[in-house]
Structure formats: structure tokens, C-alpha cells
Amino acid sequence: MKKFVSKTMSLLLVAVMALSLAACGSKTNDSSQAAPESTGSASGESTAATQPAGNSGEKIVNVGVTDTLGSLNPLLLNGGEINKYATALMFLPLMELDADLNFQGMLADSITTEDNRNFVVHIDEAATWSDGTPITAEDVAYTALRLTSPVINNTAMMYYVFEGVGDDGFVEAGADSVDGIQVIDDKTIQFTTKDSMSLTTFENSYARYLLTLPKHVIEKYTEEELSTAEWFNQPDVVSGPFYVTEFDVDHYISYKANPDYWKGAPKIDKLNIKIVDGSQLYAGLQSGEIDITQHTMSVIPPEDYASVEALDNVDVVYGSPVTNQSMFIQTANVPDVRVRQAMLYAINRDQLLSELLDGHGEVVDGFLSSASPFYDDSITHVTYDPEKAKALLEEAGWDGSQTLRFYVNSGDSTFVNAATVMVAQWAAVGIKAEVQTVDFATLMSVAGTRDYDILAVQYTYAPVDPYPDVAWLLGGEGSWTGYGDDEVNKALTSTQLTSDVDEIKGLYSIVDKKVQEDVPMISAYIISAQGAVNKRLTGAVPSVYGFFNDVQNWDIAQ
Structure with a gap:
């Protein structure tokens, strides 16, 4: 995992x-x-x-x-x-989320699993290409095979999770099938993963992003031609x-x-x-x-x-409130949890939400918003308490000599204003911070090098499947935050072993409570956009x- x-x-x-x-x-x-x-x-x-x-x-x-x-x-x-x-x-995904965060069949009418490793996809019996040809499991398998081609070299689709695909995400050049993607009949195909995966992760990360192509049309192209074929600019056969x-x-x-x-x-x-x-x-x-x-x-x-x-x-x-204005703290540079807690207590997040977003959003602690079926509304967010922040800093022996480098996206004028307010609120309790506004490409470069103290970015954690993002961000030394915790790791891994919503909700509650306690990330606010x-x-x-x-x-x- x-x-x-x-x-x-x-x-x-x-x-x-x-x-x-x-x-x-x-x-x-x-x-x-x-x-x-x-x-x-x-x-x-x-x-x-x-x-x-x-x-x-x-x-x-x-x-x-x-x-x-x-x-x-x-x-x-x-x-x-x-x-x-x-x-x-033009080319339908297998499934898509609807406005209520339920998975709606698009090309497929069902996806099931009995063991969280074998996922059976059934194509809608009525599904046809615009030229009248039935859409079949062979079309799906052929598209998936092309997505695992080292010649096409799509590294973003993450197909290394399936049996028969290398850890680099590709099969051998010239392969004519994938062991973990097998056609059962004309309308049924099975995907087999190397490790356990929740149904929602399969649906959200794979069924939503596999846009099936017509095999009877594109098989005439070599793999080298598929990346540049003019047909894709004005396709004449679509689903x-x-x-x-x-x-x-x-x-x-x-x-x-x-x-x-x-x-x-x-x-x-x-x-x-x-x-x-x-x-x-x-x-x-x-x-x-x-x-x-x-x-x-x-x-x-x-x-x-x-x-x-x-x-x-x-x-x-x-x-729905889904876009989290996250502030990641490089825990190696701010190792004392009491200092990180003080940073959280010193910010008046309700004021930021009210004055900068006119209340269109919410304040939470952790990663999940109220839009997620796994959101635990019993977790009360930490409220503004500058005196508590001062007491924590005194307990930690904070002398105020360190200046924290606070990297912010220069293109986000709303949060640039928020950062200015937060720096003033931190200063009021004895924490010095300096805002460094950079363009987004530079911000991502800084995140990758982890050469920062605080880094703010808008981040959407998929409400139905936050696992990949959260597991990465709390993944220890190699992650943006540098934060790792055995209890958190166990809870996150366990989310992939069950499809029970209440059980998964309890596991993410463990994660969000630990984030509230250890503060590797502060959620400034979650945006409900217009x-x-x-x-x-x-x-x-x-x-x-x-x-x-x-x-x-x-x-x-x-």
C-alpha cells in the first residue's frame, strides 16, 4: 500500500x-x-x-x-x-460522481468486488458508439492496454496497481494484453489489483478516469501514432x-x-x-x-x-465545500508540537472565513469537509485563543528568535490577504513569520524540496476517496509535511480493506483527530465556491x- x-x-x-x-x-x-x-x-x-x-x-x-x-x-x-x-x-468514463457524491453509471452500469482486489465492471447493454457499433469489454481492455504502453508513456494514470503491470506503470513494449485486466464476456471485464483497494478508490481513481476508445477505429494506428494522430482532434466515432x-x-x-x-x-x-x-x-x-x-x-x-x-x-x-485552503507545516523545522498547536490557536479562522469569503465555506480541523460521507461532525474545530497560544509557547521554551518562512501562491489574492492577517495574529503571541509570495510553479518546487516552514496551497481532497492524498501528505520523511504516525498509518491502510461507510468514517476520524492534535497541517478554511x-x-x-x-x-x- x-x-x-x-x-x-x-x-x-x-x-x-x-x-x-x-x-x-x-x-x-x-x-x-x-x-x-x-x-x-x-x-x-x-x-x-x-x-x-x-x-x-x-x-x-x-x-x-x-x-x-x-x-x-x-x-x-x-x-x-x-x-x-x-x-x-466525447468519450464517457466508466463511472462518474453525481452532485450528491454517489457514483453514477456512465459507460458501465455496475462495478462490484467481493475481495477488494478483483473489480468486475459491467458495460451498459445499451451502450453503443455513434456509428452504431456496440461498446464492448474489448474496447475497455484495449484502451487500458494502450494506457500501460511505455511508448505512449502516460505516467499520470497509475496503472502499476494492476497485476501484470510493472512498478513503472507500463507493460512490456508490444504486449497484447494485461494479466490484471481480463475480458470475461462482451460486456464484462475484470480488473485485478496487486494489493487490497477499496471499491471507492477503484471507482474514483480508475473508473472515473478511464475514457474508453473505439478499438475498431484506433487499432489501425501504431502506438507511436496514437499520441499525435489527427483523429483525436476531430474524432468521428464517440460514445x-x-x-x-x-x-x-x-x-x-x-x-x-x-x-x-x-x-x-x-x-x-x-x-x-x-x-x-x-x-x-x-x-x-x-x-x-x-x-x-x-x-x-x-x-x-x-x-x-x-x-x-x-x-x-x-x-x-x-x-459543496471541497477546496481546502491547506497550510502545511514542515515538522522537521517546527518539531515541537506545542509550537504548532500555538500557531493553530493564534489564528482567527472564523474571522478569515467571514471577512474574506463572506462566510461561503466552513472551518474544520483535519482534511475532511462536511461534503465527505466520512466527515465526523463531532470533531469541534479549535477556536481562536491567543492566550492559550502564548501559554503553549512559554511551555515549549519558544524564545521568538526564529522567523518562519511562509510560502504563499502570489496568484491567490484572497489568501495573500489572509496570510497577512495570520502573520499579524502570530506576531501578537510571539511568533515571527515572513510571507514569501511566489508563482504556483515555484510554490510546487518549494513543496517538492521541502525547504519551507509553512506552505499554503488550495487542495481538493476527494470527498469520497481522500486516501491517496492524505496518505501521501502524512507519509513521513518523504512527504511534504515530514509527519508520520503509526496510528495514522494503520487507520489509513485499514480504509482500503473495507467498504463499510461507518467503519471508514471511524478510521478517518482517527486521522483528523491526530492532525488536530499534532498539527502537521492547518486548514485555514474550506471554500464553498460560487x-x-x-x-x-x-x-x-x-x-x-x-x-x-x-x-x-x-x-x-x-
Whole structure:
């Protein structure tokens, strides 16, 4: 199990980077680039009639996001959210989380296990490619084989957990099968892991990210060709509700409906993902140039929340609290637990939440938010108590001579302000700290070298499967925090041996209580981000998870 944790780092860093950059809304946009067709009008009354010439009557929906696209090739998928969701509009995952954090069948209709090692996936009997060919277990197995190819060299997908795959995540060059991925029949495939894994970990880390390709189409390409084949830029055979028509990785992705979608033809004709700066989302929603935003791919700056709420043409939905503003403490540099406890007591986190996020979020201790089915609401968060902090420092013999280096993402203006407040609150109890603002790439480099005292980053711990992230971050000397604890390790490993929600909840409760006690990480606050949707759009609701699950039902009110 430790091998699984250590190997997750490449994917985790990509995911943290994608989510943090999106949350900062730091994308810069070159407005000189061609943009997709718009449904909006200058007056803000966005209607289907306001189309460019030649498109009258078409139903077009524009999604505003603040992240940039990497690739639409499922074999090159990484942890970036926009890459996954934009590609999954054409090639469905096996499963996806819905808005209520339940796993919803997409290409598969069930995944079961009896021993937490053999996972049986059944493909929906109705699933067909857009050319009418049935989608089979052979398609899934062929895609998985290509994902384990050393020629394609996708290191982010972590397939080393399966039998027959090397510890580097690859099979032998030219292999025609994977021992741990076996076709049972036309609609059934079995994945076998080397070590025990919970069903939720398999579903969240693998079923959500395996975007199956049509074997009968792509088998004509050599492995060398698959990474660069032009077919992936405009595929003519898909399993999902849309075909991509054109895209610019920095500005937009345009789609047309797949009328033969096996779950039902989309009600809208075209979908555009418009990539903009976070500061442009309000104006786009106001004018109708943007119809809908999503909480993690298209984060509206908190300073614009009130303005968006005031728009007459828009409904606002605040998302589940999932993005944790985490502050990691390098325990080797701050070894006395009493000093770390004092740092926690000295911060008025409720004030930060109220004044910087207008209360849209929550304060917890540990990693899990109230969005997680494993959240223990009996753990009361440590409240602001500067006198308690002073007493702990005195007990620890803290002389105040050390200046703690506090690394913060310069692109996150909200937390830069929060860090300034915290430094003042620490100073009031006798802890000197100096904020060092750096760009995100530098921040991740500092995290990797562990040459810091405190490092802050927005981090989304998957509510249904926090194990890979938490196990890495508390993984001892090699982790960001340098913190390790036998009781914590035992509890985390045990989460992979059961599927009982109450049992898993109890195990994560042990972890969060130890984090509250030993303070290798402080959760400054957890963000409940704002999403918005134009009132003319029906069947579409902004949600942290499951946003595009039923996009075929989106429609435009007449």
C-alpha cells in the first residue's frame, strides 16, 4: 500500500496544480483570438435568436471556465479537470460522481468486488458508439492496454496497481494484453489489483478516469501514432453526447451534438467551453455571453460574488465545500508540537472565513469537509485563543528568535490577504513569520524540496476517496509535511480493506483527530465556491461533481 501512495505523487501534483490555478482565476486571456459562437446580447437578454448569421434557431450554450486545455486525447489524460471533462463529453468514463457524491453509471452500469482486489465492471447493454457499433469489454481492455504502453508513456494514470503491470506503470513494449485486466464476456471485464483497494478508490481513481476508445477505429494506428494522430482532434466515432469541432487550448473548445447518443440526443445543438480570466466571468454572465459556470473549473473571484448575485438574468448556486485552503507545516523545522498547536490557536479562522469569503465555506480541523460521507461532525474545530497560544509557547521554551518562512501562491489574492492577517495574529503571541509570495510553479518546487516552514496551497481532497492524498501528505520523511504516525498509518491502510461507510468514517476520524492534535497541517478554511447559470438554461445546475453527467438534457427555454 505504501507503494501505491508514493506512486500517486505525479497525479496529485497535476491535480493540485489544476485545481489551484482554477481557484485563483489567474488565467490570462488574449481577446484577439477567435471565439466560439455566442448566444448572448449586449443587453444581457441572452436568447436563441441572437445568433451570428447562418445560425438562427440553433441552440448554443456557452460554459465559462478559467483553466486552459492540455489535450483531448484520452490516452494523454492527466489530472487536470478541464482535460478530463472536455474529453469525457466525447468519450464517457466508466463511472462518474453525481452532485450528491454517489457514483453514477456512465459507460458501465455496475462495478462490484467481493475481495477488494478483483473489480468486475459491467458495460451498459445499451451502450453503443455513434456509428452504431456496440461498446464492448474489448474496447475497455484495449484502451487500458494502450494506457500501460511505455511508448505512449502516460505516467499520470497509475496503472502499476494492476497485476501484470510493472512498478513503472507500463507493460512490456508490444504486449497484447494485461494479466490484471481480463475480458470475461462482451460486456464484462475484470480488473485485478496487486494489493487490497477499496471499491471507492477503484471507482474514483480508475473508473472515473478511464475514457474508453473505439478499438475498431484506433487499432489501425501504431502506438507511436496514437499520441499525435489527427483523429483525436476531430474524432468521428464517440460514445458521448458531443463531437468536438474545433479548439484552441488557451481560448475555447467547440462541440456539436451527437444525434445518435445512446442515452438520448442532446437537446442543444452546440456547446462551447470559453476559456477566460476569472475577472471576466461576471461581465460574461451579465451580458449573456456566458450561460453557466462550474465551481472548480470556472471559479468566480470572491470579490465578484455580490455582483453576480445581483444579476437579474442569473441564478446563483454555491457548491459543496471541497477546496481546502491547506497550510502545511514542515515538522522537521517546527518539531515541537506545542509550537504548532500555538500557531493553530493564534489564528482567527472564523474571522478569515467571514471577512474574506463572506462566510461561503466552513472551518474544520483535519482534511475532511462536511461534503465527505466520512466527515465526523463531532470533531469541534479549535477556536481562536491567543492566550492559550502564548501559554503553549512559554511551555515549549519558544524564545521568538526564529522567523518562519511562509510560502504563499502570489496568484491567490484572497489568501495573500489572509496570510497577512495570520502573520499579524502570530506576531501578537510571539511568533515571527515572513510571507514569501511566489508563482504556483515555484510554490510546487518549494513543496517538492521541502525547504519551507509553512506552505499554503488550495487542495481538493476527494470527498469520497481522500486516501491517496492524505496518505501521501502524512507519509513521513518523504512527504511534504515530514509527519508520520503509526496510528495514522494503520487507520489509513485499514480504509482500503473495507467498504463499510461507518467503519471508514471511524478510521478517518482517527486521522483528523491526530492532525488536530499534532498539527502537521492547518486548514485555514474550506471554500464553498460560487456557480451561476442563466435563467434561460433548463436542466443545467452548477455542481462541483456531476456537472456534465446529464448534459444531453440541457435545453434553452423558448
